[in-house]
Amino acid sequence: MNIERLPTVVAFGGGHGLSASLGALRRITDRLTAIVTVADDGGSSGRIRAELDCLPPGDLRMALAALCGDDESGRTWADVLQYRFPGDGSLGGHAIGNLLIAGLWQRLGGDPVAGLEMVARLLGARGRVLPMSAVPLEIEADVVGLDPSVPDEVGTVHGQEKVAKTTAEVRAVRLIPADPPASVQAVQAVRDADWLILGPGSWFTSVIPHLLVPQLAEAIVDTGARRILTLNVQSDAETKGASAARHLELLAEHAPALRLDVVLADSSFVRDDPHLESYATSLGAELVVADIAHRDGSARHDPLRLAATYAEVMGV
Structure with a gap:
């Protein structure tokens, strides 16, 4: 590793997904900022x-x-x-x-x-x-199947904990307030970065919310930094069996202006997903498939394998 070329990296997320990403990234750079959901x-x-x-x-x-x-x-x-x-x-x-x-x-x-x-x-x-914001936020979701007696009816779930645990299908999320102030330091960190890392993590409550804070989303879209989307090892409780391609589609629905440079996926998640590469291309991204899952078979990223892949993608 060439220490003269250590990149400035910003990682977005919350909870265990962000922890996994940071555990990998701190092995390849100390110019690292985590921007966290609130x-x-x-x-x-x-x-x-x-x-x-x-x-x-x-x-x-x-x-x-x-x-x-x-x-x-x-x-x-x-x-x-x-x-x-x-x-x-x-x-x-x-x-x-x-x-x-x-x-x-x-x-x-x-x-x-x-x-x-x-x-x-x-x-x-x-x-x-x-x-990610200077004020505490709330998450509200549109869901289908909240009431089993009317499975096609659209309902609303309020609060991050309830959205994360709902048995209904989450279709969209929004923040309350809808126009929250971004952390000034977070926006500046995005502007100063060489690389931005979105994901892994709970798609609706940890990954997408960063793109719903207007000033932060604008900085992510307009930055000169390169953007990596790291997909989960498999769909989680919030996305309930959704394909890897569907994860990209959900991201694009919430942030239509977002373009990516790299979509990073574990080989086990992309198997039998014929649409993922075309979805990545439509967002401007190269699809990088690597064995980055933990060897114990759990739905976790292995920090050393993820670090090696990040280093290869970033050229460090």
């Missing part, structure tokens, strides 16, 4: 969000943990951030990292970026973590 309304994040009227910290915490180093100190800090208090009391279920982040936000007058950067310095994180 619509979580469940679990510890939802409780903190409701009580303190702040951004939900959970996905931000997971991104910070993913950027910790592989040495003993880094892994210890990652474990501490992710540790949850047991029991059913007032602290039960809260992650230590969520409380740390929320506490710093309170102490620093509610400045979310300053708090996140202080945590990143404490952890020795290899990169920055930024919220």
Whole structure:
């Protein structure tokens, strides 16, 4: 690897998908920024969000943990951030990292970026973590099959947790408010980047929402950076058996102006999908197929194999 050519990379997402991407990317560059969804309304994040009227910290915490180093100190800090208090009391279920982040936000007058950067310095994180919006958001979805007695009727599901868990077919999502302010630092990071990475992750609640924040979406579309879309290893609970090509179609429906340079897919997901390459081409992208799934057969990306593929695509 030529360290003089380390790229500046911005990765978008939330939860486990973004963690997988960051775990790979930090192995090939330290010029790395994670831009994270802020619509979580469940679990510890939802409780903190409701009580303190702040951004939900959970996905931000997971991104910070993913950027910790592989040495003993880094892994210890990652474990501490992710540790949850047991029991059913007032602290039960809260992650230590969520409380740390929320506490710093309170102490620093509610400045979310300053708090996140202080945590990143404490952890020795290899990169920055930024919220995609300066305000907490809500996700609302149009779904079909919500009521089994009228399976073709279109209904509405409100809230990220409910959208992620619905048994109905999700057709479209939107943000509330519909025109939220983007994080100023996130927009600037996109403008300064060499590469943008969308996905992997929950398609409707982690990947697409970034394209629904107008200022951020405009920056993603207009940037001179090259754009990679990393598909999941297989369809997830939100897309329920949808083909890889259908994932591209859903993305295009929510962001018609978006063009891509590379669509990265695991070989197992593209098997028997005759339309994927033509869909990728229609978005301006080269389809890159590689064995990037974890060897244990789970629906996860292997960080080392994904890192090697990213490095090859970026030429580092």
